[in-house]
Every structure is written in structure tokens, then in C-alpha cells.
Amino acid sequence: MSDYDFDRVNVLVAEDSPFIRSLLVNSLKVLGVGNVFAVEHGGDAIHFLQRVKNEPMKVGVQQIDIIISNWDMSPIDGMMFLRWVRRHKDSPDRFVPFMLITSYTEPERIVQAREMGVSDMLAKPFTIKHIGEKLISIIERPRQFVHNAEFFGPDRRRQKLGPKGPERRMLTDKSEGVEIIRG
């Protein structure tokens, strides 16, 4: 089995605590991530992504491959940032893998993040092992994106499980009203 080469990967980190920010940046760099950009909160992160879109040469990066953002930040928190990335017309990539870091692990919080289109969550306090596992999950198990009237984001079904009762899902890939888009 070969090793990942993260050298060409660009990661954006949004974290307001200076100590944790440098911890994250350091860990990613030591793991071999080629480019790590760090900002202090969601507002700065949005501003940064706008610059990546408008003046990539100046920023020195064409595309951010993974976003890792704290949830609890002010004035713009991680959820607002995620909302912007997934839904705003100025977002440079609405499909970018987005990982939220949080010390809130109550189920309703996780559901809230999932409904907003989060790709993965990293619980605080985290370890290097956790970071590594999440990176592998993002690379190895990307999910299709779903867009309907209520939702836009990575498929909320992670596993292919059959229904417990009779099949009540109405739509298949072939159904009218279903459009498959392949990049």
C-alpha cells in the first residue's frame, strides 16, 4: 500500500484561538500538506476565498481543496461560513470538502451541521490520529452532492442500507425529475 502525497493539497484553516490555529497548521504541514492557509474567523475566510476566486495569482493558489473550520468563532462563526461556501453565488467552489471542528457534540448540533452541508466533523479535543482519519475519509469516501428544494450538500446517507420496512423511496436515477450531473 502506498502513502498519500499531500504536497499538492491546499487547505484553508479558520480558527480563532491562536494556539489551536498554530497547532492545526503545524500538524497539517508535518503530515506533508503542501499549502496551509490560516485565517482567524469566518469573515476572514470568506474574504480569503473571494480573493482566491478573483485574484488567484496574487494569493498564490488556484483552488482550496479542503476547508477546516472551527464552529464557535466571532463575528462570523463556522456555520455561517459553511452556509456561504455551500450557497452563496460568490463561493468559488460550492462542493469543497468542509470539516467543522467543534466541542459541541450534541446530536442536534450535528444534525444542524449536516443539514447545512458539512462534509465531516472533528470533535475537540482532537489528536493527530483524528485529523489523519478525517483526511483519509474525505479523500477515500467522498459522497455525491444532492440538490433539491430543501437541501444542498454531500449526500446525508453515508451507507447503502436498505430500508427497514418496504421501499418507500420514490426516485431512482432513471426517474423523471432526477438529473445526474457528472463533472
Next chain:
Amino acid sequence: MDKKKIVVRFYRFPNRLKEKTAGLAPGKANISTEALEAAEAALNKMSEDYPDWVSGLLVKLQEQHGRCVDTPEKRPEFFEEINHIAHDMKGQGGTFGYPLITKFSDSLYGFTIKRPGEITDNQIELVKSHVDAMRAIIRGRVSGDGGEIGAKLSESLDEAIATYEAG
């Protein structure tokens, strides 16, 4: 133009990130053991600096506490700063072996969140109790749950909270 109404779109893209990191070879790759070990070592190195970093913030908290005592009319402003410092502290104590710092700074963060009403002397005392408890942890390098000392510190802080909140 389009006869059928689209109710759902599925976007299925090629896995560019995988291509970028593992090439086109099939099968799962790994994060190299050396990289993981190096990252762990870097984390451990940072852990050594953690008590110093906390000490620095505790000095700042102490200063804000002093200002609250000296200039009561500006307490809301100082409390905001205390709240901000507590927020910075509470995140990652567990990773660096100091879960009690996370616990106590989380408590400090909780009761210094902006709310209407006057900030009482009791609340100022409670700030001090928190700072003192965290000082004791760092001074004694009380890591983990701190065993007996940790339990005692938690207990006396809980007592202080109960006393001052009742008052």
C-alpha cells in the same frame, strides 16, 4: 423549454482529491507512519509550551480582574475581554493533558457571556476563584483529571460558584 421539472440533482464528480494525493493507482493509500510520528512529536513539543501559554493568559485574566475591582463602571467592557480569553483557553486543554483547564475556563466562559443587568461584586469574586483554581493546576502541573488534587480544586470551585451565585 424543459418539459420535465427537475426535483433533485445528483452531482457525481471524479475524485480529484484522490488523484492528487494517491495518483491513479487503485486501492487505499495510507498516511505514512513517519509523517504521523513526526506530527505526534510536533504536538508533544507544543504540549510542553502549553502551560506557559496558559500562564500568560492567566496573567491577563488577573489584570482584567484587577480592573473590574478598580473601575466598577467599566465592568461590562472588562468582562467581554475575560470572556474572550476564557474562550481561547477552553478549546484544547484535553489534547495537551490538561482537561481541568478546559473545564474551568469553560465555566468561566459560561458566566461571563454578555447579559443584561449589573455585574456584581460576587461575579468578580467568582472570576478570581476561577483564575486561582487554574493557577493551582498550572503551578502544580496537575495534568489529567488531577486525581485527589483535581477533585479538591473542582469541588472548591463548585462551592465558590454556589456561594456567589446564591449571594
